[in-house]
Amino acid sequence: MSNVDWHKNTIEDSTLITATYKNTQNVRRYFKAKCGEDFKFDRDFMQWMQDSEGLTMRDAAQEWLQRQEQK
Numbered sequence: 001m002s003n004v005d006w007h008k009n010t011i012e013d014s015t016l017i018t019a020t021y022k023n024t025q026n027v028r029r030y031f032k033a034k035c036g037e038d039f040k041f042d043r044d045f046m047q048w049m050q051d052s053e054g055l056t057m058r059d060a061a062q063e064w065l066q067r068q069e070q071k
Helices: 025-035 043-050 057-070
Strands: none
Touching (some): 043 057
């Protein structure tokens, strides 16, 4: 799996979540674009991200949206 600079790389739906994943402003911008301005990191979702190596950022956005529907 290639290294992703979570601070600088362009994050796309197909970007793979790597072992070096970080919650950065760049990542937050991606999620706000995909999930809306109400996007916020919470502890459970941050843990999910850490445990999701190999999934895509599209998978992550869908997971966040699904969690919001369940609230």
